[in-house]
Amino acid sequence: MQLLSQFLRRNDTDEQLMDLIATLMVACKEIALKLREGALAGVLGTTDITNVQGETQKKLDVISNEILKTVLLNHSLVAGVASEEESESVPGFKDGRFLVVFDPLDGSSNIDINVSVGTIFSILEAPKDEDFSTEHPYLQNGRKQLAAGYVLYGPSAVLVLTTGKGVNMFTLSHTGDFLLTRENVMIPEETREFAINMSNHRFWEPAMRNYVDDLLLGADGPREKNYNMRWVAAMVAEVHRVLTRGGIFTYPWDARSPKKPGKLRLMYEGNPMSMLIEQAGGLATNCYSDILDVQPDDIHERVSVSLGSRKEVEVLMEYHQRTESTKEA
Numbered sequence: 001m002q003l004l005s006q007f008l009r010r011n012d013t014d015e016q017l018m019d020l021i022a023t024l025m026v027a028c029k030e031i032a033l034k035l036r037e038g039a040l041a042g043v044l045g046t047t048d049i050t051n052v053q054g055e056t057q058k059k060l061d062v063i064s065n066e067i068l069k070t071v072l073l074n075h076s077l078v079a080g081v082a083s084e085e086e087s088e089s090v091p092g093f094k095d096g097r098f099l100v101v102f103d104p105l106d107g108s109s110n111i112d113i114n115v116s117v118g119t120i121f122s123i124l125e126a127p128k129d130e131d132f133s134t135e136h137p138y139l140q141n142g143r144k145q146l147a148a149g150y151v152l153y154g155p156s157a158v159l160v161l162t163t164g165k166g167v168n169m170f171t172l173s174h175t176g177d178f179l180l181t182r183e184n185v186m187i188p189e190e191t192r193e194f195a196i197n198m199s200n201h202r203f204w205e206p207a208m209r210n211y212v213d214d215l216l217l218g219a220d221g222p223r224e225k226n227y228n229m230r231w232v233a234a235m236v237a238e239v240h241r242v243l244t245r246g247g248i249f250t251y252p253w254d255a256r257s258p259k260k261p262g263k264l265r266l267m268y269e270g271n272p273m274s275m276l277i278e279q280a281g282g283l284a285t286n287c288y289s290d291i292l293d294v295q296p297d298d299i300h301e302r303v304s305v306s307l308g309s310r311k312e313v314e315v316l317m318e319y320h321q322r323t324e325s326t327k328e329a
């Protein structure tokens with residue numbers, strides 16, 4: 001089986017990008033170890049800190065964020081990092097070539113119940129002559145990403161990576177190596193599986209309600225087939241399922257926070273996952289247009305996310321095109 005480094009070299013990956021990805025994996029392996037030890041390492045439970053997102057941090061949110069920062073900011077190629085758990089971006093080496101943006105631990109409500117979580121990352125080119133302690137150099141749209149991916153900490157730890165030449169999966173072995181286990185992942189165009197937090201049904205826009213109601217009607221409704229539903233409450237696990245066997249995952253705008261475009265974060269969650277999904281032949285939209293084309297104005301900007309099997313996402317977009325939006329401006 002091929003090592004991550006062998007695979008990247010065979011694919012003519014830029015040497016410095018390879019070096020950065022290897023460094024990122026050092027941090028992810030450390031996070032995987034903490035997660036595996038769980039209660040034995042005293043890392044379960046919640047802190048009394050509320051982060052910039054207005055969410056109470058789990059101990060492992062803080063630990064994972066510190067591990068990533070320590071490892072990355074010691075690497076001379078890193079000009080700075082931005083994290084879901086940091087109120088501001090953190091500068092690194094002035095002449096560094098890359099910016100790394102991450103959600104240190106996605107799905108943190110799953111930690112204490114021993115269910116899958118993951119680290120999501122996005123790598124950008126550091127623009128010249130910028131101040132990397134300010135937001136400006138990070139505010140690049142998703143199409144500018146040099147690489148993106150996640151490590152899913154599930155029954156096995158799996159790195160899912162794109163450098164813009166397709167999507168590949170690498171499983172962490174007992175020797176601490178990431179080995180290629182799935183090459184050139186492609187998402188089936190059609191699906192019978194959807195993922196949405198149904199408890200928010202009454203808060204959605206009419207188009208989203210109509211779409212999901214028609215899925216629930218199954219073979220008796222306009223979609224003329226029966227659907228199955230899944231909800232892991234960790235985007236990283238939902239995207240992994242979609243990449244593995246198809247499906248649609250959506251976390252739409254809802255009226256609980258009418259001023260926010262959605263719950264998920266554009267730069268830490270939306271963009272990296274959208275790059276993976278597009279690279280695997282799927283679609284990733286905010287129900288109206290491609291997430292990768294959204295120009296961020298704020299590093300913590302939110303986005304409505306609907307992604308997965310191409311034909312299913314196209315149907316969802318048609319519902320939005322033909323129903324008037326009731327969303328507040």
Ligand SMILES: O=P(O)(O)OC[C@H]1O[C@](O)(COP(=O)(O)O)[C@@H](O)[C@@H]1O
Pocket residue numbers: 055084103105106107108109197233234235236251
């Ligand atoms: O609890 P809910 O509303 O179902 O939300 C679940 C969603 O929230 C998230 O956990 C947010 O990510 P964080 O854990 O990084 O805050 C997503 O992974 C997931 O899709």
Ligand SMILES: [Mg+2]
Pocket residue numbers: 103105106107235269
């Ligand atoms: Mg997250």
Ligand SMILES: [Mg+2]
Pocket residue numbers: 061084103104105106107108
């Ligand atoms: Mg998180």
